[in-house]
Amino acid sequence: MKDELRQLLETCIETGSKEDLEALSFMIEGVQRKINRKNSTYIDGLLHMEKKLDNHSCEITIPLNSAIHNNLNIVHGGITATVLDTAMGTLANYLLPEGYGAVTNQLNIHYTAPGIGDQLRCRAEIVHQGTKTFVISGEAYRSDGKKVAYASGTFFIIKK
Amino acid sequence: MKDELRQLLETCIETGSKEDLEALSFMIEGVQRKINRKNSTYIDGLLHMEKKLDNHSCEITIPLNSAIHNNLNIVHGGITATVLDTAMGTLANYLLPEGYGAVTNQLNIHYTAPGIGDQLRCRAEIVHQGTKTFVISGEAYRSDGKKVAYASGTFFIIKK
């Protein structure tokens, strides 16, 4: 496994462009964040998520670069969705007692501006907290303050 | 850059678990897919997307593993959203004449079952094709045939 990994990296280094190697570096650093427990999942690590959390909101910021772009060289809408969903789900889980978890049942996103610039900041807030579900809203902003996306979601409360 | 990459990998190899190294291998292979032009973006490569496309539908299949899991050890809903959005957007772009592109304006996803098993298959179909927008539906299935998610989205037609 280890030698295969080294060999795999060498092949990329030989054949990849500068941009490819930067993407590679970004991703390996992402896995390292998971190894170092800076992030709790590979995806959170891969996206270099920084979280702030309190009883009313969850805010996640990620750096932007070509590793998470779509064909039009802006942030892939699925990545914005991933960060919004993570912020919303993290907030729901934070508010639940031990032994309970929240899973996304429905997610709705309006995209309002291209995701460009240095970073993306996503902020989730509670719209409704019931006994079986949460409804949570989320907003995503670029470095220049422009709103990139607006989301709402239904989260089911489950026993773990 | 190259030596830093090698050093970064060595640190991961030293400190990472077997699962960490597998995730790492999966991701470096993903970048390699972009380098080899098997996929057109890093995200498509990272998720090891395999696409089938015709005038009526676009189907994308990805392998599942812990690298794309959420905290509950099932596929992160944002990853399902990413593959669905990619399938829907790829279909819209395929149907447009040269010089035009389609961007996601609104995305709506109902999650219907946990994303487990070997792979995820997403299929997009046209609901409505207008002069300014597409409405496209998408469905995601697990290896055992169970429907994992159902999506619909509005795509804006833009001049590139």
Next chain:
Amino acid sequence: MKDELRQLLETCIETGSKEDLEALSFMIEGVQRKINRKNSTYIDGLLHMEKKLDNHSCEITIPLNSAIHNNLNIVHGGITATVLDTAMGTLANYLLPEGYGAVTNQLNIHYTAPGIGDQLRCRAEIVHQGTKTFVISGEAYRSDGKKVAYASGTFFIIKK
């Protein structure tokens, strides 16, 4: 009550235009449909709903006229939503055993063309039937066959 109703009608007759009286006639006929049990609720009656229902779909057709228009003289999007939601909910309730009911938890509608012409036909189909929820899709068509709207919704199964 009865004399007040008669007086109310006379005031409308004196002051209303031909269009006003047609709207009035349409609405009183709607209440009559409820009285005669042709429809089970006032709203169903008011909209003159005609339903067809089997194990796989529910289809509801309504006549169109200025009584249900918005400011732009096309069918109010809320009316289209009402008919779609009714078709979807009727189908869900039809598939449930005695003692159980389905309530709308989330409704998502894409409007694809102006609602004009003689009538609106809405058709609901099951996307997913689980133990706690249904996901149901719906489509609305005009007399000329053009698709007016595309909907999906989550319905919760409750004990009545």
Next chain:
Amino acid sequence: MKDELRQLLETCIETGSKEDLEALSFMIEGVQRKINRKNSTYIDGLLHMEKKLDNHSCEITIPLNSAIHNNLNIVHGGITATVLDTAMGTLANYLLPEGYGAVTNQLNIHYTAPGIGDQLRCRAEIVHQGTKTFVISGEAYRSDGKKVAYASGTFFIIKK
């Protein structure tokens, strides 16, 4: 037309229950609101909408009664959708210059509590105002202050 209307009313009066006549009265009063220009459309009149509007929000309140109930004797979700959509669309139209209008392109509603009590209050606010679209959010509340629904919608700006 006039005599037919009178005859139609008499038939309802003879055969209808007290609840039927109350629904009838509510609806004829609704048409009267349109005749008297208290409301600008039959639907607004029928629902007895009262609007408050400024540059930041539009609030619409309607009285609740069995005339707008569903089979479960709570407000029909389509009626809530209609009032929310009207509040959102009214706000968008208010903010546009002469000669332009806003039409609903996508509407998404989360239902969070049964619509019971004396009245329903819907409030719309701007999420995003662009050159081609608005994204607007809406919330619906019962008399006891409980949130009944949470909505978001995309509105297209058109030349009238």
